Amino acid sequence: MIVQGKNAVKELIKAGRTIDKICVQKGDKAAESLAMQAKEKGAKAVFCSRENLDKLSPGGKHQGVVAYTTDFSYSDMEEILSGKEGTRLVVILDGVEDPHNLGSIIRSAECLGAAGIVIGKHRAVAVNDTVIKTSCGAAEYVKVARVTNVNDVIRDLKEMFFKVYAMDMDGKDITTADLSGDVALVLGAEGSGVSALTKKLSDGSVSIPMTGEIASMNVSVAAGIGIYEYNRQRSMGK
Numbered sequence: 001m002i003v004q005g006k007n008a009v010k011e012l013i014k015a016g017r018t019i020d021k022i023c024v025q026k027g028d029k030a031a032e033s034l035a036m037q038a039k040e041k042g043a044k045a046v047f048c049s050r051e052n053l054d055k056l057s058p059g060g061k062h063q064g065v066v067a068y069t070t071d072f073s074y075s076d077m078e079e080i081l082s083g084k085e086g087t088r089l090v091v092i093l094d095g096v097e098d099p100h101n102l103g104s105i106i107r108s109a110e111c112l113g114a115a116g117i118v119i120g121k122h123r124a125v126a127v128n129d130t131v132i133k134t135s136c137g138a139a140e141y142v143k144v145a146r147v148t149n150v151n152d153v154i155r156d157l158k159e160m161f162f163k164v165y166a167m168d169m170d171g172k173d174i175t176t177a178d179l180s181g182d183v184a185l186v187l188g189a190e191g192s193g194v195s196a197l198t199k200k201l202s203d204g205s206v207s208i209p210m211t212g213e214i215a216s217m218n219v220s221v222a223a224g225i226g227i228y229e230y231n232r233q234r235s236m237g238k
Contacts, residue, residue, distance in 0.1 A: 001071050002129045004062040009034055011137025018070045019043040025050055025064035034065055043067075058129060072127040075143035077153065080116030081160070088115040088182045089230045090157065092150055092164075094198050095189035096219055099125045103134025104220035105187075106142045110135075112227040116143035120150050124189075150186075154201045157184050164202045166194040167222055169215060171205030174226065179233045185226045187219050 003009055012019060013034065022038040024031035026047040035045040048056070048066075056066045080090060091114050096102055102125050109117055125131065126146065132139045147153055154164050165177060166186045186202055188194035199205060208217060208225050217225075 001069050001132075002056070002058060003067045003069055003132050004057050004065065004129065005133045005136075006030055006034065006063045006065055007136045008133045009038075009065050009067045011140045012067060012069060013037050013041065014137075015140035016041075017140060019067050020070075021046065021068045023048045023053060023056060023066045025053055028064040031064035038067065061133070072132070072139065072144075074127070074146045075116060077118075077145050077147070077156070080118070080143045080145055083115050086181050087234075088162075089113075089227065090115055090118060090162070090182075090184040091223060091227065092118045092153065092184055092186045093120070093124065093219075094150055094186055094194050095120065095124050095192070096187065097123070097125050098190055099128055099130035100134045101125075101190065101218070101220040102127070103131040103139070105223045106131065106135040106144065107138040108220070108224035108227055110138035110142045112224070112231055114142070114227050116145060118145045118147055118150060118153050121146055121148055151198055151201055154184065154186070154198065157182075158201075158203070165204055165206045166199045166202040167207070167226055168194055168199065168205040169207050171207040173209050174206040174229050175209065177204070177206045179230045183230055185223070185230070187223050187226070190219055 019038045021044040022035050023046045024035040039045040053062050054060050158164055162182045162184050164184045186194055
C-alpha cells in the first residue's frame with residue numbers, strides 16, 4: 001500500500017507499522033526527518049526529485065514523502081467490543097463509497113473516542129491509501145472491522161443490548177434521543193442513505209436538526225456530529 005503526506009506517514013511510524021521503503025524529497029527537512037525515523041525502524045530510505053515523487057504519488061498530493069507499507073490490518077468485532085460495557089459507541093457504515101468520507105469519519109472517530117467502525121465488504125470502500133491520507137493518520141488508531149453483512153452485526157449488537165439508531169433526515173431529533181449506554185449509529189451511502197432493511201432492523205431513526213435550505217448533510221459531517229452528541233450526552237449524564 002502507498003501512503004503519502006507528512007502527517008499520514010508520521011503516524012505510520014509512530015504506530016509502529018512496517019514500512020518497506022520511504023521516498024522523500026531532498027532538501028525538505030521535515031520529509032528528511034521522517035526518512036531518518038523510518039530508516040531507524042528498518043525501512044529503506046530513498047531521496048527523490050519532486051518530479052519523481054509526482055510520478056509515484058496517486059493524485060500528486062505527497063507533500064514530499066511517499067511510503068510503501070503493509071496493507072491495512074482490519075480488526076474483528078471482538079476487538080471493537082473489548083471496551084467497558086455501557087461506554088461503547090460503534091459507527092456502522094451502510095455502503096459508504098467515497099474514500100474521503102471514510103477517512104474523515106475515521107478521523108472523527110479517533111478524535112472523539114468511538115470504539116470502532118464497521119464497514120461492509122461489498123459495495124463499499126475499503127481502507128486504502130486515500131482513506132489513510134484523509135484520516136491524517138487516525139487510521140492507525142481506530143479499529144475498523146470489514147464484515148460480510150452489516151445487518152448481521154446489527155442483530156448481534158441488539159442481542160448485546162446496544163441501542164441501534166439509523167441516522168436519517170426523517171428521524172427524531174438526535175439531541176432528544178437516549179444515547180446512554182452502548183450505542184451503534186448507522187450511516188448510509190452517499191445519496192441513497194441507510195437501506196430500508198437496515199433502517200427496519202434499527203431501534204429507531206435519528207436526525208440532526210438543521211435550519212438551512214439544504215435538506216441533507218455530508219455523511220462524514222453527520223457522523224462527526226452523531227459521535228459528538230453521544231459524548232455530549234454522556235458528559236451531561238443524560
